[in-house]
């Protein structure tokens with residue numbers, strides 16, 4: 001049993017393979033957080049101390065206990081306006097104007113397995129998963145909160161979410177409903193967060209938490225390039241390989257907020273969930289509201305240890321099981337090869353060249369539908385532009401299949417161009433403020449996905465294309481942030497629900513398409529990696545990592561992404577040199593080594609390759625096939641500390657049985673007469689001996705782990721080395 005209730009003390013224990021989480025309701029019914037961290041034995045309630053701090057008041061019924069304050073006790077789900085002045089987890093407006101919420105313990109339930117959420121992505125049930133539901137209530141306003149804890153013991157993960165229910169006879173308006181709140185009694189924490197911008201997503205930044213509040217989040221209607229819904233709190237001394245690290249990942253693709261606060265006494269609170277700005281959800285009597293899930297994980301083995309736990313839970317319980325263990329086709333994408341300038345003849349020439357090189361799927365990107373010769377028009381009109389193509393989509397797809405490739409197509413379902421038939425017919429289907437000119441971005445508007453008629457239209461329009469031609473893959477793009485988040489189908493008092501209803505509409509559309517086309521592979525995309533989150537991964541097993549395809553820039557992007565997400569989820573392509581985003585020149589071998597640590601493909605004009613490059617590409621594809629399982633299922637290790645080394649990036653994969661490893665090194669700065677990169681490898685079995693493929697060299701695992709590998713002097717522009725190690729016992 002991974003969940004236990006200890007009756008004499010009232011302590012709830014949630015145990016995973018290497019972690020323990022404890023809480024208890026005290027005599028006042030306040031649900032106190034006791035502990036989260038490395039496994040211990042016994043109850044941790046001895047850690048709670050009471051002290052009478054000035055200006056930290058006492059609940060009325062505790063007025064004789066001056067040391068008892070909601071402001072100083074560690075809370076499991078903090079209320080608001082009743083004396084805990086730290087970050088609230090929940091905020092509710094009652095009809096009488098009161099904003100107070102004071103939740104107290106009612107009861108609990110422990111069950112095997114878990115229930116799915118309604119209309120939201122969730123962590124899929126595992127054989128050993130168990131659920132604890134703790135019910136809290138505020139009797140004054142009639143609000144019930146069910147705190148859900150799904151424990152995945154073998155994966156070292158605890159998943160939290162909350163169901164709020166209005167048990168009163170009046171309307172309650174939720175202003176904030178966090179998915180999780182965790183209070184640490186003490187700690188000297190750093191926060192690792194993942195900020196960025198278009199073409200530079202998930203840049204890892206490590207900050208020492210100051211006193212007071214720090215927050216990260218997105219108000220863009222999308223999880224965003226700018227701030228990923230994932231934060232790691234680590235011990236200040238933690239490194240990639242050791243030390244306590246706690247992960248908080250929101251499984252959501254819309255507005256989100258991660259807040260941390262170091263309080264007057266040095267305790268730390270983290271609250272994560274839907275961003276409260278602009279959010280107001282009307283809960284009528286009897287209604288419930290479900291929050292997205294927060295995926296919590298703890299590792300005492302540093303950032304790499306924690307990353308591998310997230311990679312595992314995402315591979316095993318987030319990504320649709322139908323894609324597990326399946327090989328992903330090596331694709332060629334038309335975007336950087338042709339942009340909007342193509343017809344069927346050109347695409348077929350690409351297909352023939354790609355097939356000759358060993359590629360397996362051609363993806364026709366933006367520009368095949370409606371009036372779409374640039375990015376100013378046509379979105380929403382998902383009708384094949386046969387005039388531009390010179391044939392029907394079925395004919396193009398048939399010919400591509402005859403060449404021997406699979407076929408994929410680009411869509412941007414949630415958008416609408418002002419210059420489109422759809423907008424002319426349904427201007428009210430766009431999110432626009434009735435009294436303002438809308439904000440445009442890329443000259444497009446956003447469809448109101450909170451409307452059922454819009455979602456139904458998209459299902460029909462997309463199915464018409466997918467039924468007409470054989471299409472094995474869809475690239476699902478989303479190319480602007482949301483503004484004017486106003487639905488013409490909802491009354492004024494429900495406008496605060498639009499952003500979340502939008503996400504529910506998108507998730508519904510994805511689910512309905514996948515139900516109808518169970519073999520369809522959908523790759524998520526949002527101007528690159530603007531919606532790279534566990535919510536999208538529930539539907540899309542791979543996500544285009546960034547519109548920046550420069551291999552050297554990709555090192556930082558893929559490194560940042562790797563803290564939370566597995567390589568198998570990162571769309572990565574070899575593009576042309578000079579690169580289209582940076583004009584940097586890099587060797588083809590380096591570009592391939594970087595792109596191989598993701599779902600591999602090419603994004604260049606295959607007709608412009610030299611004979612030598614063609615031979616190199618054939619070899620790269622055959623290597624990728626040899627390493628694909630290792631990359632997709634192996635343990636992943638970053639081999640240098642963040643920000644410490646400026647000359648190279650190195651990372652490796654180790655197979656689950658430790659019999660095989662793939663080590664990658666890319667030099668980002670070559671120095672005259674510089675030091676050799678000596679790098680200690682990770683994750684190998686110290687008792688095994690590893691042969692270095694293609695050489696006469698072999699090394700004991702212990703030597704590579706403790707003495708490291710000597711890479712020697714490298715020269716030239718951005719050279720890269722890949723080592724394939726195979727155990728002699730293999």
Ligand code: DGJ
Pocket residue numbers: 335365366375410477479525526527528544546547
């Ligand atoms: C942004 C994507 O990230 C690109 O790969 C490409 O699909 C363009 N959109 C097309 O408009």
